[in-house]
Structure formats: structure tokens, C-alpha cells
Amino acid sequence: MSDQLNSSTNSRKGGRSSTDKEGQDGLLQTQIQLQKAKAELSDFRVRYTKQKERIEHIDRLNREHESLYTEFLVRSIKAERDKR
Numbered sequence: 001m002s003d004q005l006n007s008s009t010n011s012r013k014g015g016r017s018s019t020d021k022e023g024q025d026g027l028l029q030t031q032i033q034l035q036k037a038k039a040e041l042s043d044f045r046v047r048y049t050k051q052k053e054r055i056e057h058i059d060r061l062n063r064e065h066e067s068l069y070t071e072f073l074v075r076s077i078k079a080e081r082d083k084r
Helices: 002-012 018-083
Strands: none
Touching: none
16 A cells, blocks of 8 residues: 555655656567567568569560560471471
8 A cells, every 4th residue: 555655646746656667667678679670671672662663673574585586486486388
């Protein structure tokens, strides 16, 4: 009972009880964790975007290769026909 009375008296006088300080420390830790999570998310988004660009570039190269190879095959087949 005495602790509760002192705690409420400290609160009214502007003092902080140990539970208030622990609560603020917990809040600070939560805020730090949130900042770290936001930084990780930002980093992940950057890496994701770069990876997506690489994949799109590889897809373009594959389409170009397929087109050129198809053109090569068509010309080769026509050249074989013309020889006969």
C-alpha cells in the first residue's frame, strides 16, 4: 500500500515511478525495432527492384536470342532448299 501511495504521489509531483521508466524503455526499444524493420524493408525493396530489373533484362535477351535463332534457322533452311 505504501508503494502505491508513493508511486501516485511521485506521479502527481511530476516524478517518475520505476514502472513508468520501464514502460518508456520498452517503448524506446519498440521504436528502435520498428526503425530497424523499416530499414530492412527499404533495403529489401531496393534489392527486389534491382533483381526485377535483371530478370526483365534477361527476358529481353532471351526473346532477342530466340528471334535471331529463328531467323538463322529460316535462312539455313531456305539455303538448303536452294542448293537442291
